[in-house]
Amino acid sequence: MSKNSTPIRTVSTPAEGEAGKTGDWRSQTPKIDHEKCSQKDSCLLCWLYCPDGVISATFPLEINLTYCKGCGICAEECPRKAIEMVDDK
Amino acid sequence: MGQIEIITANTAAAIAAKLCRVQVISAYPITPQTPVTEELAAMVESGDLKAEYITVESEHSALASVVAASQVGARVFTATSANGLLYMHEMLHWAAGSRVPIVMACVNRGVGAPWTILNDQQDTIAQRDTGWIQMYCRNSQEVIDTMIQAYRIAEQIQIPIMVCYDGFILSHASTPVDVPFQDEVDRFLPSLEDRSGIDGKTPMNVNPLILSDPRPDANGVLMPGYMEFRYRLQQDILGSLEAIQSVDSEFQDTFGRSWGGSVWGYHMDDAEHAIVSMGSLASECTVAVDQLRSEGIKAGVVGVRVYRPFPSSQIVELLSGVRTATFFEKDVSYGYQGALAMDAKAAMYESKSRPEISSYVVGLGGRDVRPEQLAEATLKCVKGPVQHCWLNVSG
Numbered sequence: 001m002s003k004n005s006t007p008i009r010t011v012s013t014p015a016e017g018e019a020g021k022t023g024d025w026r027s028q029t030p031k032i033d034h035e036k037c038s039q040k041d042s043c044l045l046c047w048l049y050c051p052d053g054v055i056s057a058t059f060p061l062e063i064n065l066t067y068c069k070g071c072g073i074c075a076e077e078c079p080r081k082a083i084e085m086v087d088d089k
Numbered sequence: 090m091g092q093i094e095i096i097t098a099n100t101a102a103a104i105a106a107k108l109c110r111v112q113v114i115s116a117y118p119i120t121p122q123t124p125v126t127e128e129l130a131a132m133v134e135s136g137d138l139k140a141e142y143i144t145v146e147s148e149h150s151a152l153a154s155v156v157a158a159s160q161v162g163a164r165v166f167t168a169t170s171a172n173g174l175l176y177m178h179e180m181l182h183w184a185a186g187s188r189v190p191i192v193m194a195c196v197n198r199g200v201g202a203p204w205t206i207l208n209d210q211q212d213t214i215a216q217r218d219t220g221w222i223q224m225y226c227r228n229s230q231e232v233i234d235t236m237i238q239a240y241r242i243a244e245q246i247q248i249p250i251m252v253c254y255d256g257f258i259l260s261h262a263s264t265p266v267d268v269p270f271q272d273e274v275d276r277f278l279p280s281l282e283d284r285s286g287i288d289g290k291t292p293m294n295v296n297p298l299i300l301s302d303p304r305p306d307a308n309g310v311l312m313p314g315y316m317e318f319r320y321r322l323q324q325d326i327l328g329s330l331e332a333i334q335s336v337d338s339e340f341q342d343t344f345g346r347s348w349g350g351s352v353w354g355y356h357m358d359d360a361e362h363a364i365v366s367m368g369s370l371a372s373e374c375t376v377a378v379d380q381l382r383s384e385g386i387k388a389g390v391v392g393v394r395v396y397r398p399f400p401s402s403q404i405v406e407l408l409s410g411v412r413t414a415t416f417f418e419k420d421v422s423y424g425y426q427g428a429l430a431m432d433a434k435a436a437m438y439e440s441k442s443r444p445e446i447s448s449y450v451v452g453l454g455g456r457d458v459r460p461e462q463l464a465e466a467t468l469k470c471v472k473g474p475v476q477h478c479w480l481n482v483s484g
Contacts, residue, residue, distance in 0.1 A: 004320070004321050004324050004325075006313045006317045006318060006320070006321040007313070007321075008188040008247055008318075008321055008322075008325070009187065009188050009295070009296075010186075010295070010296050010297065010299055010318055011286065011293050011294060011295050011296075011297070012293070012294040012297045012306050012307070012312065013292075013293060013294070013306065013307055013308060014292045014293065014294055015306075015307030015308070016307065017307055018294065018297065018306065018307045019297065019298050020300060020304060
């Protein structure tokens with residue numbers, strides 16, 4: 001029989017960063033204009049749509065760039081055009 | 090010695106599942122597998138079998154259900170045929186990758202289009218690269234015995250197994266079967282030890298995204314990459330030939346019957362000409378060999394019981410001493426040849442003494458093939474090799 005020490009099943013513990021630091025996949029970075037996204041009546045559509053759950057639900061909005069893949073959905077959905085995707089150098 | 094009953098292979102498979110005390114069954118009816126699902130449903134309804142029977146809308150969901158149940162530690166069973174098996178294709182890979190010890194009865198039927206409900210082995214052969222073990226049965230006795238063996242093997246090495254038997258020829262034909270007693274099966278197959286690690290309290294990801302290279306998990310432990318898991322599967326399925334052999338020997342000690350492990354021979358001791366086949370067709374080949382022997386031809390049968398993992402060294406050993414080897418199979422890899430002949434030829438490349446190899450495709454979609462036709466076709470190959478010929482076909 002096999003002497004392979006690899007476990008037979010793939011399991012992991014649910015935790016932040018369990019799928020790796022996905023921020024290094026990014027080629028564009030979201031920049032928030034905090035003037036346009038006011039704290040009083042903001043919609044949080046970006047938070048709702050973000051597929052990686054890296055946008056804070058508190059104001060001022062913060063994006064966790066360690067895991068943000070730069071997909072741009074937040075910028076696309078923002079009704080006030082308060083998020084701009086900027087090319088990474 | 091158990092109780093002799095006159096039953097079909099489908100009933101044998103259903104009784105075997107009950108004897109193995111399966112805990113979760115999920116299956117979608119399809120001809121010729123349907124009676125297996127009906128009989129098990131009746132057993133669960135009457136309370137004779139204490140199991141959860143999950144009715145589903147498709148074969149994909151049937152296999153998904155038993156994968157999930159198996160992942161949390163239940164002994165599970167499903168069954169299918171033909172297009173139903175093809176519909177499971179994605180979940181077949183998922184089951185093998187999840188390393189769950191599922192046993193599935195595959196009642197071999199030709200695949201559409203055009204529709205056929207009759208027998209050939211194209212359905213399971215088309216699933217050979219999914220990481221499952223495939224065992225092919227000659228008769229209903231072998232079906233009931235192989236089912237019981239399959240749970241032992243699958244649970245030992247944590248790889249799912251297809252127990253394949255020919256539609257209608259076996260699935261709907263009643264023959265005497267020695268049905269083992271429950272207490273003997275219980276001794277041979279202890280209740281399943283839960284190795285899932287799932288306790289319902291500690292959250293865990295099962296089959297999470299795995300990247301190409303090993304990398305630390307959230308706790309800093311270095312986790313293998315995708316290729317490491319797949320390499321482990323390949324090593325374990327190759328290594329399972331040993332387990333298949335030892336479980337068959339142990340089965341013989343308990344029940345008095347051996348099915349040859351991965352490969353069986355018939356009159357191979359002094360054979361000069363071998364016929365190689367699988368399933369009920371291989372059984373029919375023994376009748377052809379009896380006829381050839383009566384005509385003075387020293388023929389024998391090599392029956393391939395386990396097709397994946399491919400028992401190459403056993404096949405090479407049996408075929409190295411013969412002058413010719415003639416393959417009969419009920420499948421074809423379209424655009425090349427019969428799958429069994431292809432695999433065996435590749436195995437024989439390793440051997441210095443290679444027989445002349447001929448191959449036939451027979452019996453697709455239930456086309457009848459008789460022992461005397463197999464004998465006649467073999468005689469042709471004794472005189473000179475026949476390359477990939479379709480028997481009993483016009484056009």
